[in-house]
Amino acid sequence: MSELFVEKYPEQARLIRLAFTAxxxxxxxxxxxxxxxxxxxxxxxxxxxxxxxxxxxTGHGVFLVVTFTIFFLVGLYQWAVTDSLDRGPVDPRxxxxxxxxxxxxxxxxxxxxxxxxxxxxPEVLGSELSADVLFTFYAPxxxxxxFYVGLVVxxxxxxxxxxxxxxxxxxxxxxxxxERIPLPTFMVLTTMIMWYISSIGVAIAILAxxxxxxxxxxxxxxxxxxxxxxxxxxxxxxxxxxxPAYLLWYIVLPKLSGGRLFSDPLARxxxxxxxxxxxxxxxxxxxxxxxISEGFKFIAMTNTMFLLLPSLLTAFTVVASxxxxxxxxxxxxxxxxxxxxxxRDPAFTGMALAGIVFAFGGFTGIVNAGMNINYLVHNSxxxxxxxxxQVGTAVALTLMAGSxxxxxxxxxxxxVNRQAGLVQVVLWFxxxxxxxxxxxxxxxxxxxxxxxxxxxxxxxxxxxGSMAELNVQLALGGTLLFVSAMLFLGIMLxxxxxxxxxxxxxGTIPPALSGPEDSPPVLDNLRLWIAIALVLVVIAYIIxxxxxxxxxxxxxxxxxxxxxxxxxxxxxxxxxxxLGALIx
Amino acid sequence: MNIHTYERLWIVGAMVxxxxxxxxxxxxxxxxxxxxxxxxxxxLAPDEIGEDERFAxxxxxxxxxxxxxxxxxxxxxxxxxxxIEIPADSEVTFxxxxxxxxxxxxxxxxxxxxxxIPGEVATMTVEFDEPGEYGVICNEYxxxxxxxxxxxxxxVEAEEFDxxxxxxxxxxxxxxxxxxxxxATVENGLLEEVETTLTVEIGEETIxxxxxxxxxxxxxxxxxxxxxxxxxxxxxxxxxxxDESDGGTVTxxxxxxxxxx
Numbered sequence: 001m002s003e004l005f006v007e008k009y010p011e012q013a014r015l016i017r018l019a020f021t022a023x024x025x026x027x028x029x030x031x032x033x034x035x036x037x038x039x040x041x042x043x044x045x046x047x048x049x050x051x052x053x054x055x056x057x058t059g060h061g062v063f064l065v066v067t068f069t070i071f072f073l074v075g076l077y078q079w080a081v082t083d084s085l086d087r088g089p090v091d092p093r094x095x096x097x098x099x100x101x102x103x104x105x106x107x108x109x110x111x112x113x114x115x116x117x118x119x120x121x122p123e124v125l126g127s128e129l130s131a132d133v134l135f136t137f138y139a140p141x142x143x144x145x146x147f148y149v150g151l152v153v154x155x156x157x158x159x160x161x162x163x164x165x166x167x168x169x170x171x172x173x174x175x176x177x178x179e180r181i182p183l184p185t186f187m188v189l190t191t192m193i194m195w196y197i198s199s200i201g202v203a204i205a206i207l208a209x210x211x212x213x214x215x216x217x218x219x220x221x222x223x224x225x226x227x228x229x230x231x232x233x234x235x236x237x238x239x240x241x242x243x244p245a246y247l248l249w250y251i252v253l254p255k256l257s258g259g260r261l262f263s264d265p266l267a268r269x270x271x272x273x274x275x276x277x278x279x280x281x282x283x284x285x286x287x288x289x290x291x292i293s294e295g296f297k298f299i300a301m302t303n304t305m306f307l308l309l310p311s312l313l314t315a316f317t318v319v320a321s322x323x324x325x326x327x328x329x330x331x332x333x334x335x336x337x338x339x340x341x342x343x344r345d346p347a348f349t350g351m352a353l354a355g356i357v358f359a360f361g362g363f364t365g366i367v368n369a370g371m372n373i374n375y376l377v378h379n380s381x382x383x384x385x386x387x388x389x390q391v392g393t394a395v396a397l398t399l400m401a402g403s404x405x406x407x408x409x410x411x412x413x414x415x416v417n418r419q420a421g422l423v424q425v426v427l428w429f430x431x432x433x434x435x436x437x438x439x440x441x442x443x444x445x446x447x448x449x450x451x452x453x454x455x456x457x458x459x460x461x462x463x464x465g466s467m468a469e470l471n472v473q474l475a476l477g478g479t480l481l482f483v484s485a486m487l488f489l490g491i492m493l494x495x496x497x498x499x500x501x502x503x504x505x506x507g508t509i510p511p512a513l514s515g516p517e518d519s520p521p522v523l524d525n526l527r528l529w530i531a532i533a534l535v536l537v538v539i540a541y542i543i544x545x546x547x548x549x550x551x552x553x554x555x556x557x558x559x560x561x562x563x564x565x566x567x568x569x570x571x572x573x574x575x576x577x578x579l580g581a582l583i584x
Numbered sequence: 585m586n587i588h589t590y591e592r593l594w595i596v597g598a599m600v601x602x603x604x605x606x607x608x609x610x611x612x613x614x615x616x617x618x619x620x621x622x623x624x625x626x627x628l629a630p631d632e633i634g635e636d637e638r639f640a641x642x643x644x645x646x647x648x649x650x651x652x653x654x655x656x657x658x659x660x661x662x663x664x665x666x667x668i669e670i671p672a673d674s675e676v677t678f679x680x681x682x683x684x685x686x687x688x689x690x691x692x693x694x695x696x697x698x699x700x701i702p703g704e705v706a707t708m709t710v711e712f713d714e715p716g717e718y719g720v721i722c723n724e725y726x727x728x729x730x731x732x733x734x735x736x737x738x739x740v741e742a743e744e745f746d747x748x749x750x751x752x753x754x755x756x757x758x759x760x761x762x763x764x765x766x767x768a769t770v771e772n773g774l775l776e777e778v779e780t781t782l783t784v785e786i787g788e789e790t791i792x793x794x795x796x797x798x799x800x801x802x803x804x805x806x807x808x809x810x811x812x813x814x815x816x817x818x819x820x821x822x823x824x825x826x827d828e829s830d831g832g833t834v835t836x837x838x839x840x841x842x843x844x845x
Contacts, residue, residue: 051728448723458719557629
């Protein structure tokens with residue numbers, strides 16, 4: 001058994017534990033909000049007024065898809081870089097700085113969201129402290145400026161984290177000039193390249209347009225432009241959630257199955273495809289937007305379809321690696337090898353179930369990507385069905401399963417109660433099956449997403465079953481997911497305090513069957529892939545953006561904020577007047 | 585690069601699948617003519633909606649034989665007009681814009697669905713085969729009352745569809761011995777001429793007049809009744825044509841304690 005990660009890199013282990021702690025706190029809060037939403041939407045239990053539902057919804061979105069996923073990502077990637085390069089960062093102060101920035105940004109944004117629960121929120125920076133704008137914050141809906149400030153600080157933290165990992169890698173390659181980039185580090189670096197290229201879009205949207213506008217420094221903005229910049233970032237954002245799960249499927253799952261990764265070269269190809277294709281597809285979120293011509297939508301559609309390729313390749317490699325592992329464990333026959341897999345291990349079973357759900361989410365994703373079929377499902381509850389199968393299960397369940405394997409190595413403590421872990425991952429799987437079955441079906445009949453009360457004065461024409469039955473399934477699924485999340489957090493908490501034990505885990509990652517020596521060196525030429533990605537982005541986006549600016553103007557056709565707040569510029573004279581009165 | 589034979593086959597299969605998907609969608613666009621919401625309309629600032637001839641008075645208009653235009657304004661948290669009435673089996677082009685934030689215009693149970701972005705005019709041409717009442721909702725979160733944003737789309741049989749408008753000019757008071765004159769202006773918004781019946785009820789009397797109104801014009805029809813036939817006091821009147829009606833009260837003689845205040 002190899003030396004434990006926590007013994008070899010105690011400071012790194014501490015940072016990763018803190019990142020996971022932030023991630024899991026967000027998971028807990030997000031799960032509570034999710035349960036309340038499931039019960040509110042279905043009108044089973046409404047403990048808040050319907051307008052407050054949107055505060056819950058904003059919190060659920062931001063805490064789960066920003067805080068939970070990305071804090072886990074930085075923890076996991078810190079582990080992956082450190083473990084695969086066998087060294088720590090060049091300057092640990094930088095590492096702690098990005099952790100500090102991400103935490104500060106999260107707290108600022110969280111305060112603005114949670115203030116929405118107050119009956120009479122205080123005025124901050126010239127407007128009410130609230131942010132009921134959901135995680136997509138489409139202008140001209142407007143949040144308190146601090147909401148955007150927090151997001152910017154958080155994202156700057158992630159940028160610095162990426163720079164830190166690049167620096168570690170460069171230092172390593174000076175010491176190992178002729179070696180290939182180890183696969184886990186390759187995955188980290190390519191993910192971050194994708195993140196840099198895409199997050200520049202949302203940075204421009206916030207810094208150039210939305211933040212100055214929320215501070216009343218500019219009067220107006222172009223909602224089509226800020227929305228398009230958001231989605232320029234938005235689909236790569238989705239892959240930013242997904243790629244940590246991919247890393248676990250490629251690096252850890254084959255080992256858990258008892259074998260080795262099938263192909264290192266194909267894994268590299270997959271991550272390069274994400275660098276190239278995850279950004280020039282964003283317009284597929286805007287198929288039904290006026291102000292963008294059909295041709296650009298068609299280009300986004302074809303690019304999106306080609307983005308299926310890396311996921312289909314992953315399906316092959318992961319299943320082939322599992323089969324290899326099963327045969328090493330004595331599995332035989334065409335399908336009988338499935339029995340030889342370690343189904344009692346929650347880390348393995350969680351990831352395998354997540355993979356099954358991911359396949360299903362892939363199919364529904366194809367439906368969404370189908371430009372003309374999108375009319376039927378756009379903004380229906382089918383879409384959160386898709387999101388919950390993908391980030392809500394393929395990602396979340398894989399991260400939880402990965403924690404069962406990783407956290408003992410980070411704490412030096414034995415995982416408490418593997419049986420409970422197994423129950424937890426199975427509960428999650430059942431919960432998501434019920435909840436998304438309801439969401440997908442209801443969506444096809446036109447039930448909308450993102451609403452406190454999806455039932456109106458007309459009746460939905462539910463083909464099979466009934467609205468009541470769909471509601472029960474949704475609430476049941478949401479409850480199971482909540483119970484599962486709490487069970488997970490309980491196991492993690494007990495493990496963190498499970499001192500005086502020895503972990504039963506082996507952290508070594510066996511080499512791939514077809515190793516890096518089989519892959520052409522060009523795959524590691526990151527500059528080349530960055531250049532091609534930028535060219536594709538320019539082709540897909542420069543003309544649509546130019547057209548949007550040309551039509552609506554950079555600052556839009558006179559669009560004011562909603563809700564209309566006391567403008568900061570109006571407030572300043574009042575403040576001076578009061579001060580003057582006070583002095584006099 | 586060393587790729588396993590099975591994996592090569594898998595890659596080829598995946599590419600065939602991807603190209604197949606693109607082909608089916610292309611067929612939907614080109615073969616079946618399912619076009620996407622586009623950028624064909626000029627931008628329109630929300631504070632210019634009041635001066636725009638399409639949206640100043642949100643309505644349904646006939647623009648050709650079996651062709652209609654519906655101008656719809658979405659705002660927190662209503663649609664205008666509401667209900668929207670259109671004929672079945674006709675091409676209806678919806679023009680939708682927003683007065684404030686981003687909304688959607690979504691006819692539940694159909695694929696009539698578009699985002700409505702302030703500053704932009706979304707257009708889509710659809711045809712409803714089935715007469716009936718459809719729910720219209722906003723499916724993009726638009727603020728605290730988002731879940732109350734609802735409208736109605738009524739699809740009527742093409743033969744029964746009209747764009748008739750009625751205005752009635754009637755006196756409030758008439759001296760005994762004079763005539764009570766009701767002047768009804770019947771406006772026909774359709775392009776074809778309309779033959780219909782105007783029904784006037786006043787006191788105990790009912791008068792029916794056949795009316796023919798050319799497309800895009802209006803006709804004035806005056807009916808009169810002897811005040812003496814009605815007798816002194818208050819008399820309710822109603823005028824009806826197609827689905828439109830108007831009503832009021834006329835007082836014969838001096839007002840001495842009637843319900844006018």
